[in-house]
Amino acid sequence: MRVTASRLPRVLRLCSAALALLLVLPAGAHYPGVAHAQQAGERQTGGGILRFLFQRSEPPRRDRVVAPPPGAEAPRRANPTVRRTQPGPVAAPAEPAVEKAENAKRVLVVGDFLAGGMADGLEVAFEQNPNVLVVNRSNGSSGLVRDDYYDWPGSVGSMIEMENPSAVVVMIGSNDRQQMRIDGNREPPRTEAWTAEYERRATALVKAIRDRNLPLIWVGNLPFRPGAMSSDMIAFNDLYRRIVTDAGGEFVDVWDGFVDETGAFAANGPDMNGQPAQLRSSDGINVTRQGRRKIAFYVEKPLNRLLDLGTDASGVARLGPDSELLGAPSVEEAAPAIIDRTAPMALDDVSADAASGLLGALVQPAGGEAHTAAEKLSREGVGPEATPGRADDFQIRRQKAPAQPDPGKTSAVTR
Template identity: 45%
Template sequence: MTVWRRARLALIAVVAGCAVLITGLAPSGIAAAQERPRTVLEMLFGGGTRAAPPPRVIRKKVIRKKPSVRKKSTVSRKAKARPKARNAAKKQTASRNSSARASAPQIAEEAQATKDANAQKVLVVGDFLADSLADGLDALYGDNEMVTVESRTNGSSGLVRDDFYDWTKNLGPILDEEKPAALVVALGSNDRQPIELGSATLSLRSEGWTKEYEKRIAEIAETVKNRDIPLIWVGMPSFKFERMSEDMVFLNDLYRKGATKVSGQFVDIWEGFVDANGSFVYSGPGVSGQQVQLRNSDGITMTSAGDDKMAFFAERAIARVLKDGVSPAISLSAEQLPNMQLPPLGNAANAVTAVPLSIDDPALAGAETLLGGGTTRGFTLEPSPRDRLIAGNGTGEVQGRADNFTWNKKTGAVVPDGESIAYRGTLDLNAVRASDGIKPPEEMPSIVDAIIEDWAEDNEAAKGDAPAN
């Protein structure tokens, strides 16, 4: 065996021994591998190595949500039914409004607690648009302690499918239970379908269908009239689909006839949800005048701004029947009566100031009576400017003004010399009376005489300038 072979075998043995030694010291070797190298400052000033911190393990917390359970809506006073279309349209905002919805019953109870004991009730009945109208009216009258809004709505109901929900049968008991001061009806959005009448099927807008539908409208109107409750029927708006909008125009005409036949009011909201050409729009002016989104993406249901706009149209009709009771009654004790002060008597014609009016006041939409039709006038001892003019007393009472008629006093045209009849200016009337009067000016010559006279004067002047012979 050569020397090089022996050296090679010795080297292999040394390497094998080192491997065994390293295997036995594996934990310390791993710890050494985790040690960071010493810095220059530690080399110069001392300091050992420090073990690297153990790796940080981040565990993601998984939050499991409980499945939401939706209770089935029924036609009741406390829970209002919403159609599937309305729920689908508002599904995208459900998570964002979950906290607000959770506190909505508490807010509603607090709002009801602030209402006056004598508050008049406005009852809203109908389909899912009636539900939107009720939400708008509830927000509108939220600060009015003398008006409360209740709703009895079924989102999928109508006047066609009386097998699903029969309004002509159920409305009477609802009115007897609620005893409202006014009833607001909004129906028709689900009625674009045939009427099953016995074994016959009446197609939409046919002669038989129209006759039966008018009969059902009349039954509702008579139910309200027999209980002496003011009826306010709110018409349908336009919809995204053209054929649907055409049918709503047809139905609105039937609602108008049925409501006015029993001295009810029909509220036309069509113009509030179309453009200048009468076409459907998703957005338009809101009750504040700003451009807002009125309809949801389905082109059928309303947004919150649309709810408010529907209520804005219905407010004037409601104010007509509640105008005698929207303010709380004033009761004075016997001790307060002697100190009660009445407002001063006055005439509107003499007023220099007026009470500010809100720009959205329903009274600004137009007069309630015809011109001169029994309008009342406040009693006053002070004559109006019109009365003073008729009596010849004038209004300004300033000498020399055109409206100062105090000098005339219904006497003759000739007055004594000592009393002036007009404002004294540059002409002294007393001096004119003492003289022969004012002499008229000389008569003006004709144009021909003026030319001849001017020609003669020129000839005389020419003669005077000529040299003598």
């Protein structure tokens, strides 16, 4: 190739650039990524440095696609792996609700929000018993103090006439730690005037129920996380117990089921089956589902007894103290023997088993000479002689003095 004078400066500049590029290439050889990119570029464009220097235009290369021979199968793609998850445990089907009988005994529940929770627990307890229907007529924010909001002594009578219950269950007092308006004055809780008026209202509520000859179960209040609130609940429970007992009702104390071993408030504890569970909510006032069921558990037994249901909450028949067992053989009652008097008895009388005396009689030793060691010990008080060297040998025996040697005899050897 002949280079003209006009193109000589351009060729020199290209040579200088090529030398500079050659100096850079060894440094890039240390980096696999750069070398790989350069090799890939050379494969695609071809020529490398010669093409860069002389700018030869060549058509781009096209990779030849080799068609598979006729009859050959195309490669198959591997099927994606499908992971099969294990099915979770199948939940047990819920028991169908038992339809209540037309003549089912209705249990009326009245009170505040705790009474509403107890009613939920009673509904679960008697859901399989067609002979008991729980009627929840509680009012969550009510109490005996705010009679302007809800007057329980004045409202329970019409409620009983409407529902026609067979028993009434009351749980109230959790909202009563507040001032009470008495004769136009606001009295602080648990003062003398406040306590007298509160007792009058509780007595009026009990009287409105008992005057209709209905069984009454009054459930005591629960402990709460605030200590002052629990102290007031203890005072309320003592007042309820006295009023209800005097009126012929039954007071159910549930306090011990919601405290720990020291008597303090406990959010967790055993449920009705004895298993550990959370009984109270995080606020320390409301009750969880397990707690509501536990309150109902305390009410089931007295409610069954007052209503004479004959079955427990699950519908299983109860056996009373005078109940007859199925299949038990009948025992004919024999006529009692008429005993006029008891004959006198001595300690040496012969008993029915042909013994020679009663167990309490003193045994006299038989006469005659004692022959055995036992007879000598019992009659004469003389024990057997101890065998020398035995553990019970306590006799002191003197050892014999050593024999004196004969002076006429000697063991010396004369040499």
